[in-house]
Each structure stands twice: as structure tokens, then as C-alpha cells.
Amino acid sequence: MNKELEHSFVELLEKHQNIVHKVCRLYTNNYDAHNDLFQEITIQLWRAYPKFRGDAKFSTWMYRVGLNTAITLYRKSKRTIKTQEFEGVAFKMKAEYYDDTEEEQLKVLYKAVHQLNDIEKALVFLYLEDKDYREISETLGISEVNARVKMNRIKTKLKTILNP
Amino acid sequence: MDELDLLKKDWNKQTEHKTLSVKDIYPMLHKKSSSIVKMLFYISIAELIFWILISTIPYYTSDEFRTKLDKVYTNDYILNGLNIFSFSIIAVFIYLLYKSYKSISVTDSAKKLMESILKTRKIIKYYVLYNLIMVGLSLIIGLYYGLSNDPKISNIANLNTAKIFIISIVVIVFIAIVILLIWLFYRLLYGLLLKRLNRNYNELKKLEV
Known part of the structure; x- marks a missing residue:
């Protein structure tokens, strides 16, 4: 992957990172898990990026990859503590x-x-x-x-x- | 007011998490993915190698086994034919797996993505099933040849037809149990790996009814 592509991707992601944070907030309930999912979504976005075509909005495209990672691809890591927070x-x-x-x-x-x-x-x-x-x-x-x-x-x- | 509208008002305001800088994001690109597709990929590779080894190791490491096998298949054509057959089956599976991995795209709709992953899992499943059936069949054929052709076995036991029948039944049941156990192990393995995916897929399917 060339540096230019990497650079443009990272800049776009930095600008739109809030979308990914919001997905993480919804699907995880602690700090470590949030970071873990953020990491995985970033990898998936980066891998799919070469095929990203400008005709779709970057943010729209991110929704799809982000949600797909959260509900399909992501395996909760062992670090993810099953919080009892929501019980009761x-x-x-x-x-x-x-x-x-x-x-x-x-x-x-x-x-x-x-x-x-x-x-x-x-x-x-x-x-x-x-x-x-x-x-x-x-x-x-x-x-x-x-x-x-x-x-x-x-x-x-x-x-x-x-x-x- | 609608509960969700209240939430909507607040939704875009929240920034609990620290904002990441370009510097934070760069190293993330080169980390290893831990997605279930990656896991499935490793499993399928392991699967291919494992079954190829299982079917070839005895032939290449044991002279006795080789001579016996050569005796059973007196005809070279049959042996070669079988080899070609089993390697083409493996080639077909590799091709199908490759195609199916290629079709997994994170930019598809959630449902389509789940379907592609489940399809890949199915191909691995059929490969395992094929191997288990082959193992079962060759053990049974081996048993049959051993009992009917190998003078060592028939002499020791001084077997009559009834005894042969009983022994065969016992051995076949035993083989069936072992194969069943391996099969259950796989069910468990994939069951655990794809538990969440299956649950979510069923949830989506339920919406379409």
C-alpha cells in the first residue's frame, strides 16, 4: 500500500472518527472493549479503503463497515469484561x-x-x-x-x- | 416526546472518548485483525493441512503400511486413480474456499456479509465431512480385507463367520462413535466461533418473515 493512500485514509478517519466512536459506544460497555472495537473497525476500513470509490460519501461508507464489523466480524476479546452494570x-x-x-x-x-x-x-x-x-x-x-x-x-x- | 427523539438531541453532542490524532491512528492500520473471518481462514488452512497429512503420513512413513497397501491395490491404476481423485477433491475445495473468501466483503449489507461468511463455513464443513466419511470408509474396507485376506488375523482368532460378523459390528460401531465425536467437536468449535453471527443472522431473517 502506498504512503499517499495511507495518508489520505488516516486524515479522513481522523476527521470522521466520531462515527466509529459512536458505534463503539453502542456496542461495548467499557473503555478497553471500546478501544478494541475501534481498532478492529479501523483495520476493516483500511482494508476496504482501496476499493472505496469517491462516489459514496466517506461517512456513509464508514457506517456500513463500522456496523458490519460490530455486529458480524468482531469477536469480543477476552479483555472484555462482561459487565454486570446493566443488571438490575x-x-x-x-x-x-x-x-x-x-x-x-x-x-x-x-x-x-x-x-x-x-x-x-x-x-x-x-x-x-x-x-x-x-x-x-x-x-x-x-x-x-x-x-x-x-x-x-x-x-x-x-x-x-x-x-x- | 418520543424517547428516541430525546436521545437524538443528545446523541451528537457526546464526546466521552478522547479524540484520536493522526499519530494515534497510524499504528492501528498495521495491527492484526482478530475478526471471525480471520479465524475461519486459519481454521480452514489448518483443516486442509491436517487432513492431507492424515492421509499421506502413514503411506510415506511406514514401509509396512506401504507394502500392505500395495498388496490390497494390486492394480497400480486403481491406486493412482484414487490418488488423483482425492487430490482433485482437495483442489476443488481449495478453489471453492478461495472463491468464497474473496466474496466476503465488509462493504456489503449486513445480511449479505453474514451469508457469505456462513457459506464459507459450510464449505469447510463439507470438507471435514468428506474426510470423515473417507476415513470411515477406508477403515471399514481395511477391516474387511484384514479379516478376509490376512492369514495372521484369521489364524490367531480361528474365526468362524459368526465371530467375524460380531467383531465387524463392534469395530464399525467403534469407528462410528469416534467419527461422531470428531464431528461434535467441530460443531462445538464453529458453534462457539459463530454464535454471535448466527444469532444476529437469525434476528435479521426473523424480520423478513
Whole structure:
């Protein structure tokens, strides 16, 4: 691989790194695991980069590679401690949820999102990133209708997690 | 307000993680991947080498085995034919594996990517299955020849047909159990490796029903 390619890739990744961090935040729950996944996504992005064509936006392309790595390719390393952090959330939730400060609400929401399964997280991620259903369906390989239906189900699911 | 809209407002603000610099990113490009595709790749290479060794080592290391084998296959054409057959099977598997690895692309949709990986795993599975069947068959053929042609064995045991029948059954059952155990080991190995992938793939499939 030539130096120029490497250079342009690293600069692009540095500029758009937040996308990768967001994927990591969603799919891991501690610092080491976050770094591990970031590393793996970087490798996958770099490997696919020579085939990256300018006609797709770099960021759009990153969503795909990032999510694919997180939900398909990534093997949780041994360092990844299975945190007990999210256990018992349901108990605490009620008390916390009625605390009306927005910050508390957000904390609970993030915890609830972490309880979703990998595919649901991917949908939530793309939704939060303001992607339309066409792009969501193309990224995951499901139909647009099904993406929409699933998204509505996730919203309901989140409601039940938040208000048991 | 919708819960997710509340989250959306906050989503882009958050920057818990320290921002990486160009200097931090460079070394990452040259680290080794630990993805499941890499693991599958190593397993398939190990698989190919292992079974090739299993089938060739006895022939090249033991003179006795070679002479026996030559006796069984009195006809050189048969032996050569079998060799050509088994090596072409291996070549076909190598070709299929190569093609299937090539088709794994991280820029496909999630579903397509998962399907390509599962397809690759299937090819490795068939290769193992083929080898196990061949091992089973050759052991059974060997047993048959031993019992019917080798004077050493038939003299010692002073065998009659009933005894031969019972011994054969016992040995065949034993071989079947060993092969089954190896097969279960593989199931476990791939099961563990691809547990998450399978779960996510099924989740995606469920959406399409």
C-alpha cells in the first residue's frame, strides 16, 4: 500500500472518527472493549479503503463497515469484561425515570438502548444518525417496510423497558 | 416526546472518548485483525493441512503400511486413480474456499456479509465431512480385507463367520462413535466461533418473515 493512500485514509478517519466512536459506544460497555472495537473497525476500513470509490460519501461508507464489523466480524476479546452494570437496571429505572432532570432521563435511556440486541442497536444507531429508511434497509439488507416495522417495535420495546 | 427523539438531541453532542490524532491512528492500520473471518481462514488452512497429512503420513512413513497397501491395490491404476481423485477433491475445495473468501466483503449489507461468511463455513464443513466419511470408509474396507485376506488375523482368532460378523459390528460401531465425536467437536468449535453471527443472522431473517 502506498504512503499517499495511507495518508489520505488516516486524515479522513481522523476527521470522521466520531462515527466509529459512536458505534463503539453502542456496542461495548467499557473503555478497553471500546478501544478494541475501534481498532478492529479501523483495520476493516483500511482494508476496504482501496476499493472505496469517491462516489459514496466517506461517512456513509464508514457506517456500513463500522456496523458490519460490530455486529458480524468482531469477536469480543477476552479483555472484555462482561459487565454486570446493566443488571438490575429495571429496578433502579423506575425511581430514576421519575427524576425529571433531562440528564437522568438520558442516562436511563442509554442504559435501555444497551439492553437491545445487536440488530436493534444497529437500527437505533442509524435512526439516531438521521438516516432514512432506504439507507437503513440497504445497510442491513432488509426491506424498507421491515425496517420501519422493526423501528416501531423498538420504540415500543424501549417504552416498556423505561416504564415496566 | 418520543424517547428516541430525546436521545437524538443528545446523541451528537457526546464526546466521552478522547479524540484520536493522526499519530494515534497510524499504528492501528498495521495491527492484526482478530475478526471471525480471520479465524475461519486459519481454521480452514489448518483443516486442509491436517487432513492431507492424515492421509499421506502413514503411506510415506511406514514401509509396512506401504507394502500392505500395495498388496490390497494390486492394480497400480486403481491406486493412482484414487490418488488423483482425492487430490482433485482437495483442489476443488481449495478453489471453492478461495472463491468464497474473496466474496466476503465488509462493504456489503449486513445480511449479505453474514451469508457469505456462513457459506464459507459450510464449505469447510463439507470438507471435514468428506474426510470423515473417507476415513470411515477406508477403515471399514481395511477391516474387511484384514479379516478376509490376512492369514495372521484369521489364524490367531480361528474365526468362524459368526465371530467375524460380531467383531465387524463392534469395530464399525467403534469407528462410528469416534467419527461422531470428531464431528461434535467441530460443531462445538464453529458453534462457539459463530454464535454471535448466527444469532444476529437469525434476528435479521426473523424480520423478513
